[in-house]
Structures are given as structure tokens and as C-alpha cells.
Amino acid sequence: MATWKARRTLLLVGEGRDDAAFLRHVKGLYVPRGCGLSVTVKHAHGKGAKGVIDWTIRQIANAAYDQVAAMLDTDQDWSPAVARLARSSQIVVLGSDPCLEAVLLRMLGEKASGDSAALKRRVATILGNDPTDPGSYGRLFDTARLRAGRQTEPAVDALLELLGA
Secondary structure (H helix, E strand, O other): OOOOOOOEEEEEEEOOHHHHHHHHHHHHHHOOOOOOEEEEEEEOOOOHHHHHHHHHHHHHHHOOOOEEEEEEEOOOOOOHHHHHHHHHOOEEEEEEOOOHHHHHHHHOOOOOOOOHHHHHHHHHHHOOOOOOOHHHHOOOOOHHHHHHHOOOOHHHHHHHHHOOO
16 A cells, blocks of 8 residues: 655744634645645744744754745734845745734724734634634635635735645
């Protein structure tokens, strides 16, 4: 019997648990078993943009991946220096402007104003108060909404591109 082997490996790092849950949800939609793409999703436990990139660099020092991407908020310590660090480490940055929750609200056609904490509370309510559960995203963020989100959200477009969608 032949064993299955991934033709391509991808590490997706979310800044926090909510980002990782969203990434796991999207992975579930676009990466069926046996498709030749192996996707690993991890989260960097917050700490801002530089912390996410530093954490991701440590991860890729321990394991080889064909591609690496980090979804991070651009509202905390995102800078040209952090962008250069990511680029030099071959990490694709999926920058959520200013945070993932703002991206999600805009994809739902809602206004995404206010500070990050307020946006997080709004999204948690919309998702049924568990944004760390990948299943919470299924009802609202199906393939049609994600496809539409590609047009206005560069982070979503880049994510789907990495997944071959």
C-alpha cells in the first residue's frame, strides 16, 4: 500500500488564538485531505507584530516548511523594520488592518471603527462568544464570503492564494 506524502507544506501562524481559529476554519474549507498540501496552524500567543515574526522565526528554525505565513494585526509595533525582518526570513505577512476583527467586520459589511478591544467584543458577540473555536466562523465566513472578501481585504486574498484557492 502506498503512503500519502504532501507535495507542499505550509505553516500558518496566527498572532493569537482567535487568528489561529480563523486560519483553521479557512484551512478546513480549502485544504481537503490528500490534496497534496499539508497545512500546520499555530498561534504565537500575541505580543504584537514583532513578537509574532520573532516567534515564527523560532518555529521555522526547528522544522522545514515550503512556505510560511503569519497573520498579525498591524496596530501594534508593525514597522518597516519588522516587515524587512519577515521578508528576510521568507515569511509572508498577512497583515490585518488594524486587526483581524476589523477585517471580519468589513467582510460582513459592517463598520469597523473603534479600538481593537471594542472590535474584538463585537466580533465575539457575532460569532456566539467563542472566537477561539474554528467552528464559530462557519456560519458567516463560507467560501462565497471569503471569495468576496478577496476584493477588499489583502490579507484574505493573500491567505487564499497561499492555499491555492
